[in-house]
Amino acid sequence: MKRFVYADxxxxxxxxxxxxxxxxxxxxxxxxxASSIYRKGREARIAMEEARHKIERALGVPxxxxxxxxxxxxxxxxxxxDNWAIKGVAHLMAQQGKxxxxxxxxxxxxxxxxxxxxxxxxxxxxxLPVSDKGLIDPAQxxxxxxxxxxxxxxxxxxxxxxxxxxxxxxxxxxxxxGVLFHTDAxxxxxxxxxxxxxxxxxxLSLSGxxxxxxxxxxxxxxxxxxxxxxxxxxxxxxxxHRAGTENIAAIxxxxxxxxxxxxxxxxxxxxxxxMRDRLIAAIGQIPRVHLNGDAVRRLxxxxxxxxxxxxxxxxxxMLDALGICASxxxxxxxxxxxxSHVLLGIGLPHxxxxxxxxxxxxxxxxxxxxxxxxxxxxxxxxxLRAMSPLWExxxxx
Amino acid sequence: xxxSEKVMDHFTNPRNVxxxxxxxxxxxxxxxxxxxxxxxxxxxxxxxxxxxxxKTFGCGAAIATSSMATEMVKGRTVDEALKLTNSAVVEALxxxxxxxxxxxxxxxxxxxxxxxxxYTRQGIDPTPFVGELADLxxxxxxxxx
Numbered sequence: 001m002k003r004f005v006y007a008d009x010x011x012x013x014x015x016x017x018x019x020x021x022x023x024x025x026x027x028x029x030x031x032x033x034a035s036s037i038y039r040k041g042r043e044a045r046i047a048m049e050e051a052r053h054k055i056e057r058a059l060g061v062p063x064x065x066x067x068x069x070x071x072x073x074x075x076x077x078x079x080x081x082d083n084w085a086i087k088g089v090a091h092l093m094a095q096q097g098k099x100x101x102x103x104x105x106x107x108x109x110x111x112x113x114x115x116x117x118x119x120x121x122x123x124x125x126x127x128l129p130v131s132d133k134g135l136i137d138p139a140q141x142x143x144x145x146x147x148x149x150x151x152x153x154x155x156x157x158x159x160x161x162x163x164x165x166x167x168x169x170x171x172x173x174x175x176x177x178g179v180l181f182h183t184d185a186x187x188x189x190x191x192x193x194x195x196x197x198x199x200x201x202x203x204l205s206l207s208g209x210x211x212x213x214x215x216x217x218x219x220x221x222x223x224x225x226x227x228x229x230x231x232x233x234x235x236x237x238x239x240x241h242r243a244g245t246e247n248i249a250a251i252x253x254x255x256x257x258x259x260x261x262x263x264x265x266x267x268x269x270x271x272x273x274x275m276r277d278r279l280i281a282a283i284g285q286i287p288r289v290h291l292n293g294d295a296v297r298r299l300x301x302x303x304x305x306x307x308x309x310x311x312x313x314x315x316x317x318m319l320d321a322l323g324i325c326a327s328x329x330x331x332x333x334x335x336x337x338x339x340s341h342v343l344l345g346i347g348l349p350h351x352x353x354x355x356x357x358x359x360x361x362x363x364x365x366x367x368x369x370x371x372x373x374x375x376x377x378x379x380x381x382x383x384l385r386a387m388s389p390l391w392e393x394x395x396x397x
Numbered sequence: 398x399x400x401s402e403k404v405m406d407h408f409t410n411p412r413n414v415x416x417x418x419x420x421x422x423x424x425x426x427x428x429x430x431x432x433x434x435x436x437x438x439x440x441x442x443x444x445x446x447x448x449x450x451x452k453t454f455g456c457g458a459a460i461a462t463s464s465m466a467t468e469m470v471k472g473r474t475v476d477e478a479l480k481l482t483n484s485a486v487v488e489a490l491x492x493x494x495x496x497x498x499x500x501x502x503x504x505x506x507x508x509x510x511x512x513x514x515x516y517t518r519q520g521i522d523p524t525p526f527v528g529e530l531a532d533l534x535x536x537x538x539x540x541x542x
């Protein structure tokens with residue numbers, strides 16, 4: 001029987017049965033508009049505010065009350081949340097003459113391309129380099145802060161190589177210097193304990209489909225008191241800050257997903273890191289491979305290796321033929337001329353970055369699937385290397 | 398990225414993979430930085446390509462175009478092989494995604510580079526037959542997508 005192993009959970013996840021159950025009533029009879037005054041509308045609004053409260057509680061929003069959640073805004077996903085946070089703060093603080101933003105070279109494109117768009121408007125952006133393990137030193141942030149710095153945006157955990165940044169330390173520095181702090185936590189929520197108030201996070205982006213909710217729903221957390229200008233104008237939804245009739249089913253699903261994910265962070269970390277570490281130890285036995293990212297400060301479900309002499313797309317196609325879904329940072333899979341900016345950012349030469357493989361796991365994976373990956377992966381690498389003139393040259397050298 | 402069944406067939410079961418120990422024409426194009434290198438080995442006797450093998454580092458399309466190009470020149474005369482074009486390789490593969498067309502260009506150039514090497518080994522200047530190969534394996538070609 002043909003095997004199927006889904007090992008690309010950092011790309012997206014399957015909707016979990018409990019999330020789908022939570023959504024179903026709102027995809028069927030619960031079709032009311034949350035802005036309507038009659039019962040069907042009120043029921044939708046109550047369900048939405050419950051979901052908002054669940055998310056606020058999971059993120060450690062101190063003043064959240066079930067009847068009055070205040071700091072979470074629903075968006076179309078992580079990209080909208082990143083755009084809103086960064087453009088919003090930039091335009092808000094520009095009124096005070098602060099037009100400088102600090103971020104890192106290996107953020108998600110939703111952050112990097114937003115910053116690039118702001119540069120065209122005349123904002124000044126500092127892109128901090130990361131270490132060869134993919135880590136930022138909080139001191140780098142402190143040194144980059146200027147009197148006109150409006151915002152620091154550093155991702156909580158990297159989507160490709162899984163490195164976890166020292167977010168509480170960066171938050172403390174930003175607070176001390178009176179600079180707003182945003183973090184793209186799309187890969188971190190449910191994997192790491194996030195407490196926005198304690199960790200001095202002013203703005204945070206998250207996305208539903210990375211944690212078993214559906215695609216097209218996300219959240220921007222924005223600390224009360226920050227008068228963020230709107231990104232999407234129109235109706236009075238989201239307390240007048242984000243127009244558009246709310247997708248109640250997606251919102252309720254997201255509330256259920258975040259609640260479930262954050263209720264079992266330690267258990268999930270233990271299960272996933274056991275799978276991760278088994279893969280890392282075994283793949284590390286293959287000659288001339290490199291683990292990308294830090295071995296310790298790493299998301300529990302992230303494995304990322306480069307295989308010298310092998311190109312990523314052909315590796316993915318061969319794994320696909322064996323029923324394994326994975327991803328790569330090669331140029332061929334990134335759809336651009338260059339391999340992944342994250343892999344180049346940690347200093348990999350192009351030819352090594354082309355040979356990268358990312359395997360990412362969730363609650364739905366099993367140790368038996370890890371065994372299957374380990375059964376077939378060395379043979380695939382060997383086969384590709386046997387036909388690689390680059391490998392031939394390397395092994396002779 | 399959608400590959401035709403023909404491309405997937407040549408990727409999954411590539412024809413003529415390997416090396417020829419006593420090859421009398423060897424050509425290599427592409428570079429590691431761009432993510433694709435093709436190396437072609439030819440065994441030519443009496444003006445006919447008796448055997449051909451390839452080794453490729455690259456994406457699915459790079460492997461499939463190498464495989465197809467070797468099939469298209471095997472058993473052909475040198476003159477026929479010189480007429481191989483990248484578009485003929487694309488056609489034989491039932492199409493390639495636009496961003497992968499450069500792989501077929503590389504395959505054509507790899508065959509030509511091997512033929513040029515064959516001429517050179519015979520003490521014949523390959524330029525009148527193969528054209529200028531000087532810039533074929535430069536970065537801009539391999540990375541031109």
